[in-house]
Amino acid sequence: MENSEISKRVLVCQNRTCRKQGSAKVLAAFQCLADAEVEVVASGCLGHCGSGPMVLVLPEKVWYSRVCPGDVGAIECTFRTQS
């Protein structure tokens, strides 16, 4: 994968509190969407542990809280249309 092609980076917190709230499944759902333009990263704590699973879409710095796997398609629609 060429890093120069990446236009979005999706950080999915995999720290302890978000993991307890199901962030591993959220990460897996985002990883199914990863391609040359979208990099999906298992991140450390994003600092909003009480609202997890937390997701941060860069470079716009758009935050999503309490994300479940069923939300992933709708979130993808928002950042695919911004490109």
Ligand code: FES
């Ligand atoms: S553990 Fe996920 S934001 Fe802190």
